[in-house]
Amino acid sequence: MTKRCTILFGLEIVLIFILIMVNMNTGSTDVSLPEVFSILISGGKGDVSSTIILDIRMPRMIAAFVLGGALALSGYLLQSFFHNPIAGPYVLGISSGAKLVVALLMVAAVKYGMVLSSVSMIIAALAGSFLATAFVIMVAKRVHNMSILIVCGVMIGYICSAVTELVVSFASDSNIVNLHTWSLGSFSSISWSQVHTFIPVVIVGLLASVLLSKRIEAFLYGEQYAISLGINVRVFRVILIGVSSLLSATVTAFAGPISFVGIAVPHIIRSTYKTSKPLVIMLASFLGGGAFCLFCDLLARYLFAPTELSISTITAIFGAPIVISLMIKRKRG
């Protein structure tokens, strides 16, 4: 690894640490940093401040970091799959597909009085992701123009969102209120039990990606070259898309669809690290995605407090311009 990469990795970790501190400290109730540390060390005394720190802010932060990282990683895998830096789970409509199926499941659960486990949410999101991904791949086989593919993705996103909205509006049960916040994308109301569910899933995804890194590098030079190196490209592509879907589906299951992280973060990482070694990019993107979501979540909570913005509002403000600049840069679409 080059010196540049080492320094940047160090910077990322410092940044994450600072963001964690600020996140702990900021919110509707002010808890000073020394207080935060004492609560963390003592493990909480059962008062209001400790509950806020331990049961609300901690899981939320972990979610923002881990899920943000997963999203960035998922985006990078999709970009490798399509050989195109503008691919991402949100713009290709994959997140929205996951959202739709999860929403349907939630509404059904409310209607029949079932309690949903986190695992079933992930499975539903995965099913939605696969449906949307299958559609996108089908389109990609017919048209070889990335812009058209993205327009298709955005359209799928709209369709899925529209249906989700419809479902949400008709299911006017009080339990569904959360669903609305969720369907716009939010890290609020993440519980410890959910954290325990998604962390293993994301770790599996991360490990799988790391193990794929050698193949991804060969695949960067084109499908046919990869074949000539002896890679079973068909199997490789299935695994690649599978891991990517698993990661983005997990994010969607817990935090709803979050826009542009998957494109913006790998892009920033590539252009600052100035390398395209998949292993470096993947790890750095994971950290970067975590940092980015911590930062955006902070803004979402803080900017118009006590009103909380949806996380996608913030990520879009930073992410969409990057997508546009990328599209302009790659004139050939």
Add this chain to the structure above:
Amino acid sequence: MEIRTSGLSVGYHKTPLISDICLSVKQGEIVALIGPNGAGKSTILKTLSGMLEPIDGEIYIDDREIRSIPRNQRAKWISVMMTGRHETEYTTCYEVVSVGRYQFTGIMGTLNAKDHRAICEALELVGAYELRDRDFNKISDGQKQRVLLARALVQEPTILILDEPTSFLDIGYKIEFVETLKKLVKEKQIGVLLSMHELELVRNIADRVICINDHGQVDCIGPVCEVFQTDYIEKLFHMAPGSFQRIYSDINPKKEKAQTIKKSVNSKTRFLMVQGTMSSAGKSLVAAGLCRIFKQDGYRVVPFKSQNMALNSYITEDGLEMGRAQVMQAEAAGVKPSVYMNPILLKPTDDCGSQVIVNGKVIGNMPAREYFQYKTKLIPDILQAVERLEEEADIIVIEGAGSPAEINLKQNDIVNMGMAKLVDAPVVLVGDIDRGGVFAQLLGTLELLEPDERARVKGLIINKFRGDKTILDPGIRMLEERGDIPVAGVIPYMNLHLEDEDSLTERFMRRARGELDICIVRLPHISNFTDFDIFEQIPEVALNYIRSADEIQEADLLILPGSKNTLSDMKWLKESGMETAILKYAAKGKPIIGICGGYQMMGERICDPYGVESGGEIAGLGLLPMETVMEEKKHRRQVQGQIGEVKGLFSGLSGLSYEGYEIHMGVTKPLEKQNLMEFTQEQTGYAMGNLYGTYIHGFFDSQRILQEVVRGIADAKGTNLNLDEVINYRDLKEREYDKLADTMRKHMNIQGIYGMMGLDYDEAGTVTSKN
């Protein structure tokens, strides 16, 4: 180690591009694939390196079938460098090369000391070591090429496959590259299979050469010195004789024979060329008339036209395609049509492109601009065709195309004056007085010709004259004076039932009313419309080509003709409102006959899964429960058979025998057979009620079928026609050719025509005309 193929077919989507490839490459030798662009060299290389599945046949590495060898094992033996480029970002040349170590590194792809050493060695070997830290995207193409070669070498292969490795290199690097490769082969005992366009380099490095021609065949395999004969290379790459040597020195210096582009004239065969001042000036008919006259005088005559542009092709007995005009002329000359009479056929596919057919075989689609550049490569094909014809002809009557004075297209001309020069033929120039301005046409054309071209013109012909010739005479005198070329004849306007050539015929414009109206839908891509000319011999029948929906309802018989692009024409039917009108017409129980493309349109739908035409799927008229699927294979053959038991207006057709030919891409299958009657045999046509469809072109050409069809519609209308005089198409045409010849004899200076060819009429006149 040796890589070897046996009966290998390669291509895309299960369609073989090249078949029956048997080649082998051993360690320590360099084998080169050569051949024109698009012949499929890369496809072979891709298949050998595992990027494409073989379509047929086997590939062996040391007698092990390649499919039984694990992928990673194969990758250790064979490394590949293809032409395609992948853009990289933030990647150094060193990193690019390091990917080649794929099979040597562990699961995380970490490079160890040995890998680093191998990478440095490879970079040094290709002279790219200094580039190692440069961004791969920011180096020149030549440098990239060397880095990619290093990437292939770092795999430590036994067999190296290179696709045009020298294409982007300047001459210095080319030579360096070749030297490097030779060194590698010698030192490391690598076997190399490469494709290359630089024949000088091939001669220098290759031990053996494999030549691929553009008809999808391995043309020749052998040692370089045997294969590299100038004339063979010129043939392989479709170069004009001599053109290779002009640029490159003769690749085989032993052989010294300066060939000029002009053909050596066979003293026995005479040529006469008919050129026109414009399209439809009547060249084809004049040429046909001349063919018949010479035939009557006892000569063996064949017609010729180097290049035809027509939608309407004819299928010879061998299943090859050629222009119809030469078929008609061949009939006039009393010989069998052969593709050599029309070596190049262009069928327009859209406004600016054509399907190019050489010696009866489709060689591909080409935009007009590209063809304009390409066509000189076809000169050897033209000359070869002429040579074949010479063997069995005393006189070859050559027809020009369009006008010889299209000054923008004169360069590279191979149809008009260019053709005349190739065979040193005298020219008669035909002007069309019917469209007016005949003097300007003739003199203007002469004016625009180069002096040597003008000297070729030995006579002028005024064609399609109506009225009193004495009024024309002063004009003719002045024409002869100013043009300094004699007028060889004034041919009167003739109404002949002979086939027309171009889509630009007056037929389409004509609106006639007869006792019986037969309407043919004039599809935008209409083809083979001469199928219906036979009806014109019946005076009571009016044949109209219609374009608008409101013309349909008056018709007594509606014909949907063949189409060059069925899907797009079907779309036109829908958009123009024609579809509704046709359905309304059919609902009244009136008869419809669909031929070929028209037949396909009568079905429920037409699918084009392989993108043969425009791709996709379109609903048909739904008149017959059939479905058509376009296939990549073209069906073309001559057929004969018996019409099945049919009902409806044309039940009289049942059991009659037909003769004709098929030419189409699609396969039409019935969706349900309940109400369908077999119309023509072998699934070529079905009928239901008064709706009839068949793939057979030339279906109406038999006397009996024609009589029954016309009788059918006449009975339905309650008119009584005398159809006894209707004759077979063949007899009809014979009569017409004689009529044409007689008229031309009467109005032309035939002696002068013979004089142009250096023949003495008196001598010829001893064979008197049969009439």
